[in-house]
Structures are given as structure tokens and as C-alpha cells.
Ligand SMILES: O=C(O)CCC(=O)c1ccccc1C(=O)O
């Protein structure tokens with residue numbers, strides 16, 4: 001697919017390693033590190049989480065190269081609706097966090113955080129429902145943190161707040177399949193996230209009929225085109241989401257979301273997360289406005305790249321990782 005894959009030297013030459021603080025701790029992260037590149041098609045991003053293996057991170061590199069060096073697929077919309085994303089914080093902080101997502105009538109709330117209890121989740125979800133009003137859509141994301149029994153208990157406790165769907169309530173496809181009828185009986189639906197992006201077979205969850213919808217992310221699925229192929233083959237409605245990327249990674253997600261026909265896009269996407277960062281690599285941040293984002297590729301800003309330049313040892317770490325992942329790319333990409 002890559003007509004002319006850049007050499008490793010060209011990639012390293014185009015790379016800027018950044019470390020951007022988060023405004024609220026998110027999945028244990030208080031600094032988000034990323035590599036962004038100046039590339040022929042526009043800026044692109046490589047930002048697998050530090051704990052991921054080289055084999056897993058190589059898939060993210062493939063996505064970064066595709067977005068930077070190959071033309072993106074055509075788009076069928078020029079704005080994409082987005083949800084607000086509420087980390088696993090104190091309920092008191094909910095109004096302040098929601099204020100960063102102007103016009104968003106759909107909110108996704110993190111639940112089942114390690115070290116917290118169901119009472120913490122109920123308090124947070126209740127605060128979100130109160131702030132959002134009765135007509136807004138409310139989703140939760142458990143990141144696979146519950147057993148089937150825990151998920152049933154949690155869905156009972158959270159049913160009064162009317163959940164649009166629960167994202168990855170349990171870790172495995174078999175557990176999702178077991179929970180699905182109980183979720184329906186409690187008036188909600190199941191979305192699969194990790195069962196798509198971390199699975200050896202991203203289509204297994206759809207084939208098993210274990211979810212009502214899929215959450216898809218461009219970088220972990222190997223790029224806009226492969227993610228698109230997975231969506232089309234799965235045939236389930238999808239939400240495109242971020243991995244807490246800079247605006248550059250968000251633009252990759254936006255191109256994926258904007259390329260999908262209406263019947264496959266299930267609603268507001270999880271691409272508003274630049275609002276959770278305390279900085280960016282561009283002066284034209286992709287921040288929610290009237291509940292949507294424009295489908296654009298923001299240019300890198302030299303001053304911000306300098307302000308958020310990663311410390312030397314982290315810069316070296318990322319460049320070495322990039323080199324290892326480059327070696328792990330498939331020889332002939334198709
Ligand atoms: O979907 C969203 O609203 C925001 C993105 C998000 O939740 C996320 C961000 C980084 C890593 C994992 C996840 C996740 O969906 O589990």
C-alpha cells in the first residue's frame with residue numbers, strides 16, 4: 001500500500017518527540033508522550049503506549065507511515081460529532097471537565113478504575129447525568145475491568161442513569177457474549193473496544209455476535225485503510241475513538257470517521273480528547289466546537305514542539321523504539 005515507504009533515516013529526520021501533560025490523570029497517564037512527523041501528506045503521529053510490545057507498536061507505526069506518506073481515503077462529511085470524555089475523577093470535577101467539551105450532548109465516563117469502587121462509579125455517573133440533563137446520551141467505559149457478575153451488578157446500579165452503551169465491560173469475547181442478553185434486559189448495549197484493537201483477530205467479536213457496536217481506533221488497527229476494511233467487514237455500527245493522541249493523531253481518526261458511510265457511524269466519536277491535554281503540537285488544536293470537530297490536518301507548530309520537547313533520555317528511548325518497530329514492519333505492505 002505504501003508506494004514509497006520512507007527510509008528509517010528519513011523517518012528519524014522528520015520526527016519530533018513530545019511529552020504533553022494531561023489536565024486530569026487518564027488511565028494512569030499524567031504525561032502523554034508521542035512522536036509527530038512532518039510528512040508529504042501532512043503531519044502524522046506514532047504514539048503507542050510505553051508498555052506496548054514492539055510487535056504491537058509496529059502496527060501503530062504502520063498507521064503513522066500510511067497517514068503521512070499515502071493519500072487518505074475520500075471523505076463523506078467535513079465535520080464529525082464527538083463525545084465528551086470524563087476520566088475516573090471525583091464527581092466534583094465533572095462540571096469543570098464537561099465545560100471543556102462545548103456543545104457535546106453525548107458523554108463517555110470511565111468506570112471500573114483499579115482502586116475505586118462501584119459507589120465511586122455511581123457517584124460519577126450520577127454527577128454526569130445531572131450536568132448533562134435528561135436528553136443527553138451517556139456511555140460508560142469499563143476497559144474490561146469487570147467479571148460478568150460484577151458487570152451485572154454495576155449495570156443494575158447504573159440503569160437509573162440510562163446508559164446508551166457500556167464499552168468493554170469485561171475482558172474477553174466469551175464474557176461479552178454471556179453478558180449481552182443481560183445488558184439488553186437492562187436497557188443498554190455493549191460496545192467492544194479492546195476486543196477489537198488488542199485482539200489477534202479484530203473481527204472475532206463481531207463474528208461471535210458478542211457486541212452491538214465496535215469502537216475503532218486508527219493507530220492500533222494499522223491505519224485508516226485497515227481500520228476501514230475491518231469496519232466494513234464487521235458490518236456493525238462503529239464509534240471512532242482516540243488513544244489520547246495529540247491533534248495530529250486525532251486528525252487520523254477524523255479521516256477514518258469521515259470516510260465511513262452514515263449507516264456505519266453509530267454516533268458521536270471519542271475524538272474530543274485533546275481537551276484532556278494541557279498542550280498540543282499545533283496552534284490549530286482539534287478541540288470540540290458545537291459538539292463537533294472539523295475534518296482537517298493541523299500543521300505542526302515549531303514553538304509548541306520546542307515547548308513540549310521530551311527530555312533527552314525519552315527522546316532517545318522513542319527513537320530507538322521507532323527503529324525497532326521499523327524493522328518489525330512487514331517486508332511488503334499491502
Ligand atoms: O473514547 C473516548 O471518549 C476517548 C478515548 C478513550 O477513552 C481512550 C483513550 C486512550 C486509551 C484508551 C481509551 C479507551 O477508549 O479505552
Ligand SMILES: [Mg+2]
Pocket residue numbers: 141143167168193194215
Ligand atoms: Mg475504551
